[in-house]
Amino acid sequence: MTVLVLLDHEGSVIKQPSRSAVAAAMKLGEVHALVAGTNPEAAAAAAAIAGVAKVIVAGDVAYDHAMAEPLAALLVALAPGYTHLLAGSTAIGKNVMPRAAALLDVQPISDVAAVIDADTFIRPIYAGNALATVRSSDAIKVITVRAASFDPAPSEGGHAPIEAAAAVAIPSLSRFVSAELSKSERPELTAARVVISGGRGMQNGENFKLLDPIADLLGAAVGASRAAVDAGFVPNDYQVGQTGKIVAPDLYVAIGISGAIQHLAGMKDSKVIVAINKDEEAPIFQVADYGLVADLFTALPELADELARP
Amino acid sequence: MKILVPVKRVVDYNVKVRVKADGSGVETQGVKMSMNPFDEIAVEEAVRLKEKGIATEIVAVSLGLANCAETIRTALAMGADRGILVETDVELQPLAVAKLLRAIVQKEQPGLVVMGKQAIDDDMNATGQMLAALLGWAQGTFASKVVIDGSKAVVTREVDGGLETVEIHLPAIVTTDLRLNEPRYASLPNIMKARKKPIETMKPADLGVDPAPRLTTVSVAEPPKRQAGVKLKSVAELVAKLKLEAKVI
């Protein structure tokens, strides 16, 4: 069995969810990695990932913004050599893989959290309130991988050969216009060892600054509940949950978040959960290892001071 | 321009779902059902496009058991003009839904299909992308803003790093993200009016589609339960626990 993994890349970095997809692919067979676009550093970075046996490069500018229409066509052209096509459950993977699957007349398997065998997978349904074991009868499996469920393959240690893909006709249905990406010095939410998230209890965007010194001290990524994003406190890419990002850091700190199931769906696999909330009945306390019933406006400055103490 | 809006009937998002004792699925008997929240956003977007004079007719489509007609009625009460019910008791997976919707699109010839990015029951996030593929159309997924500009749509998408804007040729598929709009509540007069709007019923065979599932559910299980931990008295105690007991900082 040979598995093709579509990689998300930026400069010399292969995104962590893609390395988790490589880890999942290693449970299935020999792993080939697909790097699409004109990024000159990505192929070498892909070749260095431990476990990758071959890198395929499709170096056409048409792939530079990972638009679904050309990328799905590329995957379909490459598919005959493979038993499985994988990608991380990222914005790109979710956009591209179902499109490729339909072109192959295959039912995709989204957000796989465990590989049982070549045909059988576990995936969460109903916001993670149930885990379904599903078996595919399709000849080729098209899968997105829940990154939080697989330790990423190491970015060093591999020496895979690099090969160019044959050119594929580019559909002209869509055009990339612009991106407005939030800039941050902090680690990415899905890759961070510590995540600190604020909810509606933060009251406004300005107050999110109270999280900064704590995030700095802990090397944490900052996240948010949907309520905080909808209210405009922080950008959309901060959202943790069923329909936002799924995270499973060593430490998740929920500040002024009530703990709706849609939020829990995105963080309840974290190793240690801390909740600070002024309502002792808040459902977040039912999943928190450590709870503090307190007003966040007094607790956060105290927490920053306490952490800064040598 | 005609707009097609697929609307799925799902367990209401406020319901705490329970896995059946025999592990065959989750309990849906006697449970409150509603329109998938992302599909409400899709209906709302279509209605706003009609209010702006861009859309001329909105057709709501639901696929599944006969009671999906109720979900179509909700869409009609929000402002859709007519409904199509594809009735079947076969478990429908996104590939089958996409094939059935393709057949309907070929009959109805809409200029735009607006649908949810994700059904909150199967959490697949696949059907819109698949329908776009089967039709050979462009897709604007996870949309937080849609501007129709002649033969094109400019779609702002919620992506991992923030927002991205793409231009797609019409006809196309748009899938909705949570911040595209805030769906309206249907008013009582509109609920009354919706009762008179037509719903056409058909079967998968009428559309020439075999809806058989490709994924077999072997079993459904409860996820491991997290135990509630301890409530602490102070920030100092919290930091001490994190350092000495949990050893995560």
Ligand SMILES: Cc1cc2nc3c(=O)[nH]c(=O)nc-3n(C[C@H](O)[C@H](O)[C@H](O)COP(=O)(O)OP(=O)(O)OC[C@H]3O[C@@H](n4cnc5c(N)ncnc54)[C@H](O)[C@@H]3O)c2cc1C
């Ligand atoms: C289809 C769908 C998808 C969704 N997807 C997501 C998702 O991906 N992620 C997500 O998060 N939500 C999601 N939601 C929304 C979810 O249902 C909740 O509405 C949301 O998570 C609530 O956010 P919150 O906890 O910040 O706000 P609230 O529920 O309003 O809670 C605020 C909390 O802050 C506390 N608080 C207030 N002031 C203070 C203070 N001074 N000090 C300490 N505590 C304070 C309150 O006690 C309360 O518990 C989704 C909903 C739907 C319908």
Ligand SMILES: Nc1ncnc2c1ncn2[C@@H]1O[C@H](COP(=O)(O)O)[C@@H](O)[C@H]1O
């Ligand atoms: N049975 C159905 N009836 C109507 N629309 C559906 C159905 N299944 C899926 N859809 C549409 O496809 C979207 C995505 O669903 P999914 O791919 O299952 O997450 C939903 O938000 C609906 O708009």
